Amino acid sequence: MKARLPDAPTLAHRLLDRTDRHPNLTAVAYHSGDGSRAAISYAELAARASAMAEWIRARTPEQPRQQFAVIALPNEIDYVVAFVACQLAGVTPATFMAPPLSTDRAVDAYVTRLGSIVRDCAPTVIIAHTDLAIRLLAHPAGAAVCQGRTLLAPELAEPSTDIGFVDPTGGRDRLALLQYTSGSTSRPKGVMIGHDNLTHNVGVIAHAFRSVQGESIAGWLPLHHDMGMIGLICHALWAGLTAQMMAPHVFIRRPALWLQTISASDAPSTVAPNFGYDLAVRRIRDDELRGVNLTCLRTAMNGAEPVRVATVDAFAKRFGPFGFNSQAMMPVYGLAENTVAVSLDHRQRDPVVVGADPIQLRDNGIVRAVRHRPAVDMVGCGTGGTHGILTRIVDPHTRRPCPDGTVGEIWVTGPSKAHGYWQRPTESEETFRARLAGRDDPRTYLRTGDLGALRDGRLFIVGRIKDVIIARGMNLYPQDLEHTAETSHPALRRGGGAAFGVLDEHGERVVMVHELDRFGADVDKAQVISSIRRAVAEIHGVTLDEVCLTGKGQVPKTTSGKVRRRETQRRFLAGDLTVHATWAAAPTKGAIR
Amino acid sequence: MTTPSPLALRELVDRRLVIHLDLPPGSPVDHDRPFTDLGLDSTGVHALVGDLEDELGVPVPPETVFDHPTVRDLADHLHDILGRDADPVSAP
Numbered sequence: 182m183k184a185r186l187p188d189a190p191t192l193a194h195r196l197l198d199r200t201d202r203h204p205n206l207t208a209v210a211y212h213s214g215d216g217s218r219a220a221i222s223y224a225e226l227a228a229r230a231s232a233m234a235e236w237i238r239a240r241t242p243e244q245p246r247q248q249f250a251v252i253a254l255p256n257e258i259d260y261v262v263a264f265v266a267c268q269l270a271g272v273t274p275a276t277f278m279a280p281p282l283s284t285d286r287a288v289d290a291y292v293t294r295l296g297s298i299v300r301d302c303a304p305t306v307i308i309a310h311t312d313l314a315i316r317l318l319a320h321p322a323g324a325a326v327c328q329g330r331t332l333l334a335p336e337l338a339e340p341s342t343d344i345g346f347v348d349p350t351g352g353r354d355r356l357a358l359l360q361y362t363s364g365s366t367s368r369p370k371g372v373m374i375g376h377d378n379l380t381h382n383v384g385v386i387a388h389a390f391r392s393v394q395g396e397s398i399a400g401w402l403p404l405h406h407d408m409g410m411i412g413l414i415c416h417a418l419w420a421g422l423t424a425q426m427m428a429p430h431v432f433i434r435r436p437a438l439w440l441q442t443i444s445a446s447d448a449p450s451t452v453a454p455n456f457g458y459d460l461a462v463r464r465i466r467d468d469e470l471r472g473v474n475l476t477c478l479r480t481a482m483n484g485a486e487p488v489r490v491a492t493v494d495a496f497a498k499r500f501g502p503f504g505f506n507s508q509a510m511m512p513v514y515g516l517a518e519n520t521v522a523v524s525l526d527h528r529q530r531d532p533v534v535v536g537a538d539p540i541q542l543r544d545n546g547i548v549r550a551v552r553h554r555p556a557v558d559m560v561g562c563g564t565g566g567t568h569g570i571l572t573r574i575v576d577p578h579t580r581r582p583c584p585d586g587t588v589g590e591i592w593v594t595g596p597s598k599a600h601g602y603w604q605r606p607t608e609s610e611e612t613f614r615a616r617l618a619g620r621d622d623p624r625t626y627l628r629t630g631d632l633g634a635l636r637d638g639r640l641f642i643v644g645r646i647k648d649v650i651i652a653r654g655m656n657l658y659p660q661d662l663e664h665t666a667e668t669s670h671p672a673l674r675r676g677g678g679a680a681f682g683v684l685d686e687h688g689e690r691v692v693m694v695h696e697l698d699r700f701g702a703d704v705d706k707a708q709v710i711s712s713i714r715r716a717v718a719e720i721h722g723v724t725l726d727e728v729c730l731t732g733k734g735q736v737p738k739t740t741s742g743k744v745r746r747r748e749t750q751r752r753f754l755a756g757d758l759t760v761h762a763t764w765a766a767a768p769t770k771g772a773i774r
Numbered sequence: 775m776t777t778p779s780p781l782a783l784r785e786l787v788d789r790r791l792v793i794h795l796d797l798p799p800g801s802p803v804d805h806d807r808p809f810t811d812l813g814l815d816s817t818g819v820h821a822l823v824g825d826l827e828d829e830l831g832v833p834v835p836p837e838t839v840f841d842h843p844t845v846r847d848l849a850d851h852l853h854d855i856l857g858r859d860a861d862p863v864s865a866p
Contacts, residue, residue: 214824281816284840430836433817434824460817463796698796733795734815 187380192357192415193268193346195380199394199421200227200344206395207423209414211258212442214431221258223421225340226265232341233266233308233333240331241272241305248272249304249359250333252405253295253313255279256428259335260404261414263308266335268357271347275302275359275371276405279313281430288320296326297369302359302603308333359603360407360517371603372517379411381596382520383419385568386412389511389525390450390480394421397448401432401439401457407521408485412452422450436461437469440500444472449479454486454742456676458496465499476504479529484513484522486742487642487660489675490558491668493532507531514562514640518612518627520597524563524572524640533561533639539720543655546588548634548641555720557661561639570595573617573626574635577646580618583634588643591633592617592626599627632658648746650682652689655723657682659746662717662725666693669716670709674698679736679749683727690726693717694749696733697761706730706762714764727765731758777856783849790825791845794818805845814839832856 189195204224211219221229241248250272254260267274277298280291295317299307307330309317314332317323357379359371392398398417402409417424425446432439440461443451458481483493497507508529515522536556541547548559573582574589583589592615601609614625632643644660651657663678677696682689693713697704710728718724735758737745752758778786784805792801795812803812814822823834832855842848 282837282840283835284837287840430820433820464821699798699801701797701801703798703801732812733818734810 187384189380191268191376192379192383192419193265196265196418197227197344197346199223199418203394203421206421208418209258209261209424209426212425212427212431212438214434214438219258221262226262227344228340229262229338230265230269231344232338233263233335234269235341235345236333236338237266237270237272237306238347241270247356249275249302250306250308251275251277251295251298251302251304253277253279253307253309254335255310256404256426259310263335264410264414269346271355272306273356273359275304275361276410277361278403278405279310288316292317292320292323292326296322298361299326299330301369302371304330306331306333308335310334310336356600358410362517370605373600373603374520375600378520378597378599379415381569382522383411383415385570385597386416386522386525387420388568389527390416392416392420392422392450396450397423397425397446398450398452399425399439399443399446399448400452401427401429402452402454402485403429406485407517408452408454411521412482432457433460437465440465440470440473440475443478444474447477449477451478452482452484455483455488455492456486456742458483459489459492459675462492462495462499470503474504475500476506478505478509480511481509482511482513484515488512488560488562489664490534490560493560512560512562514642516629518599518629519570519593520599522597523570523593525567526563527567535559535561535636535641539661540722542588542661543657543721546656548586548588548636557664557720559641562642563640564638570597572635572640574633575617580616582617586634586636588632588634590646591629591631591640593629594624594626648681650680650689650691652682652691652723657691657721657723662693662721663744665716665720666695666713670712672697672699672704672709673713674733677733677736679744679746681746681750683750683754691723692727692729692750692753693725694729694731694736694753694758696731696736698733700730700732700761710762710764724766728763729753729758729760730762731760735759777853780849780853783852784845786829787826787845787849790822794821803845808843809839810843826852830856
């Protein structure tokens, strides 16, 4: 196991070196929905970022304490310029966003979220376009949020010919990035990602992708998301690639643009969450694929949310005729607390799918492959130990390592493990500095809160620890139940299910809330409910105690697309869900209400 | 170009909406029910306004769907903005 990959102490060092070596290479190309393209070379990026860095420095007095700048920009080239400017200024960016919608209600919610981040990290600078700055200052709560901070508008900065750089490694151990995770809105959690973490993790990613200077990488993930900023942008700048980017809403309007861009730029790499691959399969028409050739794709990273076997198969089948090589699909596992990537594949292969015995999984927490059906299909998400990132499966109660193939909590250590949560010492200690039982391992581990199993060195993800339902003595993993439910009837929305337990006097009741894709008069809801119950009973040997069918958008998700089961449970108990049909097992009989 | 009638616009919105709700073509949609009640999520909103921009050649920001939340309201609003563009006398 090779340990350190980085050959530069910070991303900024590496970028300036690249700017000297290939100043005219395009660093970022931005594709907008109308087919137009804006681009910025490495030299232009460094020049514009230097000008902004000067502004930021002028407003950030040199102090021993950590200085932050919140980036509140739309997903365009300016966002990248601002991010690099912070790196050059020795100020840590807290990556946020511009309001997704300009309706009053949406802006109110946005200001609340911005306010909680500003209170948490107390930035000296907020980087926002002029129109947003004006709106914020005119907003009753927004003005208070901006009080005492400097608002900087990147469009007003003239490119600088003088490349200035404050080496953050010269002074105190500054952070490269404060990555807010989707915790509660009132108390956001900022993951402290050091320069050591960032350089290591992008090195690991670039190695797995076998990225070569001058190549393109395409993607549309939001830049306030770790996989967008690090997996796409930082990876590109580190390896000397051209990032072919688009805004998420542009992809949603025209999913074909993603594949057209890959083809047109001959991109060997792309990164996207599972839902993007799914949307591409469902929405791209043949006539939009004229001239599209995907043979260039070497790596299509699939991460940031649970990877579905059905999606991986469907994508390969749909786009195989357009040159997509099924071996390019790379399911991965990661989280912001480990910068972004934990386990990837370092060589091209077809995704490894295991049909696991559902009874073994349920009763003993063992992932054992079976040839017969029913089985729970699981896809391998990379190999556990790469470049000093050590992944272990640990019993969360005894803190002892689990044997191969046994489900436990995923613990991670290595140079990518972040420094903790900003100003949360207790949670940081629990989450980032866990130790195995016994005294023979001096390392401290990150407790991911995710359940998984290592099988022949390959990581399989089972679900979140806090989501496990213990009913009638069985351990039920909501992700498995949801996966079974969503494929049980065509009217159900993929990724639209949430399974959770509700305690009553008899124990834990197993509840499934599922969104419908279609709910006209032609859909027999009683039949849909019965299909779900039957499939879950058949595969997992458990009967659901309550099933609730809702419209789209009723099952809440995190910004990275993970189902928020506890929030769904809260809404379910509070009666806040818009329900189309529900079925509950009464002590004696069940009936459609 | 003559401005399409409100009825024609309603049919256009209806046709595209059915696609983004993943309903079979021709499925009946209530023109007076809010889009969100019909099951249109944020992905669907962006996809719908993208289609309307392509068809009509005018910008349709996603907020439009929240400010004019039913098929009927949205079609009437589109009729207004198209009429405004087509009539140079009323331009400021």
